[in-house]
Structures are given as C-alpha cells and as structure tokens.
Amino acid sequence: MTTQRIRDFLATRRPDGPCLVVDLDVISDNFHAFRHAMPDSAIYYAVKANPAPEVLKLLAGLGSNFDCASVAEIEMALEAGATAARISFGNTIKKERDVARAHALGVSLFAVDSHEEVEKISRAAPGARVFCRVLTDGEGAEWPLSRKFGCVPQMAVDVLVYAHQLGLQSYGVSFHVGSQMTKVDAWDLALADAKRVFVSLAKQGIHLQMVNMGGGFPTKYLRDVPSAEAYGKSIYQALRTHFGNQIPQTIIEPGRGMVGNAGVIKAEVVLISKKSDNDDARWVFLDIGKFGGLAETMDEAIRYPIRTDHDGDEMEPCVIAGPTCDSADVLYEKNLYPLPISLSIGDEVLIEGTGAYTTTYSAVAFNGFEPLKAYVI
DSSP states (O other): OOOHHHHHHHHHHOOSSSEEEEOHHHHHHHHHHHHHHOTTEEEEEEGGGOOOHHHHHHHHHHTOEEEESSHHHHHHHHHTTOOGGGEEEOOSOOOHHHHHHHHHTTOOEEEEOSHHHHHHHHHHSTTOEEEEEBOOOOTTEEEOOOTTSOBOHHHHHHHHHHHHHTTOEEEEEEOOOOEEEOOTTTHHHHHHHHHHHHHHHHTTTOOOOEEEOOOOOOOOSSSOOOOHHHHHHHHHHHHHHHHTTOOOEEEEOOSHHHHGGGEEEEEEEEEEEOSSTTOSSEEEEESOOGGGTOGGGGGGOOOOOEEOTTTTSOEEEEEEEOSSSOTTOEEEEEEEEEEETTOOTTOEEEEESOSSSSGGGSOSSGGGOOOOEEEEO
16 A cells, blocks of 8 residues: 555655655554564564665664574664574575674574584584474465475474584474465464474474464455454464463564565556557556566566556556566566556556565666665655
C-alpha cells in the first residue's frame, strides 16, 4: 500500500527515473507487530531483504537482532548500532577467512549444514556456537527455497555431534519454510523435525538450546495474507505440541515481512505496443524490469500490485516487460496482468510491496541503466 507519506514525497520531490521509496513508519509498525505476536522469540532481521542504513539503524534502535549473510552485512549491522552479540552469521556457505573476520568482530553464532562447514568454523572461530539447518519442503511458499541450504534431519544430528567433538558449542537447529509462506501451520512439520534432532542429541549427552525458525513471513501483494498474530498463535501451538513445557529459545528471521509493504517503486511507461495487428494483448514496457530490481518476478512468482492514475477505467490483460535488451526481461506474460486501457506512454505507475529484495537485486549497470535509486523517509 502506498502511504500518504510516500505520495507526498513523490509529489514534492518528483524524482527522475525509477526509484524505490521506503516509509520507516511502516517498518516500525511491522517490528512491533512481530514482537507482540511472538514475544518469546528473538527477532533477527534478515539484512538481505533491505540493507539500507536507515532501515538497519531504525531496527537496531528498536532492539532487533540481525541475520547476516556476509561480512559486509555484519559490518553494516554493527555500523547501525547493533552489538556483535545481536548478530547471527546465518549463511551456511562461508569462506573460512570470512568466518575468521566475523569471529574477530565478536560474532559467535554461525549456521552450518555440513561437516565441512563445521571444520572451517572450528578452525576460524574456535568455541563458537553453531546451529544446523534442516531441509524443509517449502510447500505453500510463493517463493520456495531449493535444496541449496540445509541437510536431512539425521545428517543434522551427525553434523552437530561432529561440531561438539571439534570443540564447538552445538547450540541448536534452524529451518526456513520458504519465502512468502501463506500457510500459518507450515512451521509444524519443521518443528517436529527439530524436536527429533533435540531428542537424538540429548541421548548422546548434547543438549541443544535454540530453534531458529527462520523467515517466510509474507507481505501483502495482490492477495491478503495472515497477520503476524495469526502466525504467532500457530507457531506457539506447534512449539507446545512438539516441545511441551520445555520450549527452547527461539529465533525468527523476518525479512520480506518486515520491510516488503514499506516500499513503493515509482516507474514510467516507456512504450505500449502490439506484436501483430491481431495480437490479443498489448505489451506495456516500463523503465524498470528484472535487472532493475524486480528479479522476484522470475517465473512470475511474485505478482506486485501496480497502481496507476487510471485505475477506475476499463481494464484489459497485458504483457508487462522491462526496458533492457534481454529477452528474459519480461515480468508477466504467462499470466497476463490487467491494466487500464487508457494507460499511455509517459504515464507513471506505482509498484507496491517492493520494500524487500529490490535494490539489492538491481544490476550495477546492465545496458547502462543506473542501479535502482532508493529514498528512505
């Protein structure tokens, strides 16, 4: 949704070219909603969703922790005011020298999903706490995650035993149910797997303390999504079901759910055309596309709300594409997107729900187009 603050900014500043505008008030509201919905879980904001310094500073001031995927993100979180104790190095794929750098900065919580990663951390960050990521199926996620991260539960047991043997603190398990998860009960099966890992390790004298329940919390695009409170109730019930009265420490890692609905991209219609005289669908070309920050339209997984000044007029289904000389730069073609017939070349459009995973997906200079400009208000 485009807030009045964003509308006022665009009306008064009139920024040239495509740009993202992020409203910090919306992020603050989202943080408080997560804290209220899951008061017993530590919030670790997924920095990769939107690492704007203003966003990180706001969240650090509100008391958020940070899930970082690289040394650069760790340094950003520290610069924003977080302490190293509030940072998790949550990427399971890390160079050993990056582990050493994070350790030198004071970070002591690391994700793993293999024996080989454990070996790196034992050398570069001796005595650190590690949690092992367990694979999930991602059913119900609009942006499901692949098998790139995590391992099967039995291997997680072996990995954590190995970490203990190498002098690390086997601290917990993690999982991610898939991004833009719209099923509130999706955490149930993953928590059942986590409990089995806890039990297996306890039998070997290793007592885990933490479950990192990952992200997946959605933002509203074209369809309504459950509230943070609905997720909180469902997750708490699943924790009680599987852990009873011995609920461990828990972490959540909202990214999209924290910042997605706080951002709006202003774009311009560059061309409207057809491919033949009897073509059923118009092609609407915008000055932003996959390479300008809308990479999550890949496979048309994320369908952003697009607002125009003609939204009360008659609509017709269109193909929407970006401006670059790459045939992959088409946003919506398999499932045509309804736009007003009266839409014209030069009209501005607002692409809502774009506060997450846009600026950092923007190419540096593909075809000579500038990276996506961003304004935080």
